[in-house]
Amino acid sequence: MPRIAIIGAGIAGATLANRLTYSGVTVDLFEKSRGTGGRLASTRVGQLSADLGAPYLDGCSSEFERFLNSFVEKGVVETWRTTRSDFDLNQQESIDYKIGAGRNSLFTRELLKGATLHTETRIGVVWSDKQGVLIRDDQGYLIDYFDAVVVAAPAPQAVPLLETSPRFAHRADQAATSANWIALFQFDKRPSRLDGVSVIEGEHPEFYRIIVESDKPGREGVLIRVEMRESWSQSHIDDEREPLLQMIEAMLADWLGESLKPSTSKIHRWLYSRTLQSAQLTQPLWDAELSIGACGDWINEPGLEGAWKSANELADVIIDSFGAGGNLS
Template sequence: MNSKDTTKERHIAVIGAGLAGAVFARRMLIQGYKVTVFDKSRGTGGRHAGCRMGNNSADLGAPFFDAVSPEFRKWLSFQPELIGWQPQITDFAGHKLNTKTMYTATPRQSALTRALLQGAKLITSTRIGYIWPETQGVVVRDESGNAVGHFDHVVVATPAPQAAPLLEAVPRYAERAATVQTLPAWMLVVTLNTPSGLNAGLLEGDHPILARAIKDSAKPGRSCAQRAEIWTIEANSDWSKEHQDASTEAVAEQLLAAFQDLMSVPLDVEEHRAHRWLYARQQSDTDRTYLWRQESSIGVCGDWLHGQGSEKIADSESAWRSGNALADHILARQEAKLDI
C-alpha cells in the first residue's frame, strides 16, 4: 500500500469553518482524507459570514478579501465563487482615494468557504468543548461533554481565545493562544428604501466612530430585491472596544446617526441588524504560521498564526497562509512516509 492509499483511512476533525479551517480541509480532502468540520454557528465563513435581510443577502462580517501578496491574489482570482471588485473609494469627507481590487463572493462572502468544504461532513450549531488524545486517535466532545467523534487527528481553526481552552492537552499551545490580544468590531447592515446619495462603493479613513461603510448592493453579482440600497457599516476598533458591552439597539442607533451625518438626504431605513464580532481582529507576536503536536495528533491554524514575528493585525490572507502551511506540513510528512 502506498502513502497516498493510507490517507483514505485517516479521518481529520477541523474545529472552525472559517477561512483557515476551510482552506486546510480542502487541501486534505483533495489528498483523500476524510474530513469532518464542526462549527458553533449555523453556517460557514467565520468572520466572513453573511445574513438574510428579508429577501436579500448581505455580508455581516468582513466585506471582501483584500490581497496583499501576489500569491494570495492569484489564488483568489482562480476561485470561481469570487469576483474582482474595484469600487469608487472615498474618505468620510467625500474625497476620492486610490482605487484597488478586492474580491467578493456571490451571493455573500460565505459562499467561498461553503465551496471549499464540499466533500467534508459539516456539523454546525455545535460548540466543541473538549479534545483529548488517546491511545488511538483523539476524542472530541461538545460543550455538554457528549462525545461527537473519535478522529485520527484534530485541527483547531478558531480565534485564539476560543482555541486556548481546547488546547488543554498541549499546554504550551494553550498558553500561546491565551497571550493573543483581540479587538472587537460592531457591524450594522442597513437596507434603504431610497438611495443614500453617496456615489462611493466604499468609504474609509479617519472617523471618531466608523472604520468603513460598504455599499453591499453594489458588489458584483449582488441584488437588492425591492430595496434601493444595502449598506454594511463597520465601527472602528476603539469605538467598538469602548462600546463592547452596549446593547445592539444602542449601537445601531449611534451607527445609524453616524451614517446619516455622511449624507445630505434623510435616511429611509427599511430594516437594520447590528452584530458584535468579539474577536474581529487578533494581535499576536507569534513567529509561527501553524502549530502541530505529533505526539497528540493535534494541530492549530488561524489568522492569529501569521508567522511574521510582529504585532500585526491578522486578516484573511493570514488565515489562508496558516491553513495551507499546516496542510503542507502534514502532507510532506505523509509523502515521506513518516508518522504525521
C-alpha cells in the same frame, strides 16, 4: 486513510479541509454556527444578502492572488470594480476587490466541498489519549475519536480547546484580538452623498468603513454596511443592541446629511473581529505525538491572508506526516 477533525469553518479551517481532502484525507469539520465563513460570514437583511465579516477577500501576496484567481475561473470568486473614497469624499479612486460571488460565505462553502460539515456543533473538549484524539461537544457528549484534530478557531476560543497541549494553549493565549460592531441598513433610495462611491474609509473618529453592500456585483436594493472603529466598539462593547443601532443610524444620517429611515436594519457584535497581535509563530503549530494542530489568523500573520497561509503551512506538515498505509507518523 486517516480521519481528521477540524474545528472551525472560517477561511483557515476551510482551506485546510480543502488541502487535506484533496490529498485523500477524510475530513470532518465542526462549526458552532449555522453557516460557514466565520469572520468571512454573510447574512440576510430583509431579502438582501450582505457580508457581515471581512467585506472582501484582500491580501497582498501573489500566491494568495493566484489562489483567488483559480476560483474566479470557477465562478466562485469575482472582481468588484468600484470607487473608494475618504470620509470627506475628496480623494476618490477606482479600485478592484475580490469578493465571493453572491456572498463571501459561498467561497468557504466551496472550499469545504470534500469534507463532511457538521454545523451548529460547538466543540467543548479535545483530548489526546492512547486511542487517538477524542472530541466532545459543549454538553460533554462524546462525538468520536479521530487520527488527528486541528483547532481553527479564533485565539480566545482556541485556548480551552488546546488544553491537551498546554504549550499550544499558552501560544493562543498570547494573541490579542479586538472587537467590532457592524450595522446594516436597508434604504428605499440611495442617499445622495453616496452617489458614485461604494467604499468609504480613512480618518474618522467613529466609523472605520462604510460600504454600499448592494453595489457588489449581483446584489440588489440599497444596503449600507457601517463598520465601527475598534476604539468606539470597545467603549460600547456591552451596550444593548437596539439603542446602539439607533445611535449608529443617527450618526450615519448626520454624516450623510439626510435622515432617511431604513426599512430594515441589523446589528452584529464581533467579539474577536481581528487579531491585533499574533502569537508570532514562524512554524506551523503541529504536535506529531499528540496529533493536535492549530491554524488561523493568530498564528503568525493577522487577517484573511494570514489565516490562509497558516492553514496551507499546516497542511504541508500534516500531508508530509503520512506514513506508509496512510497513518500519521
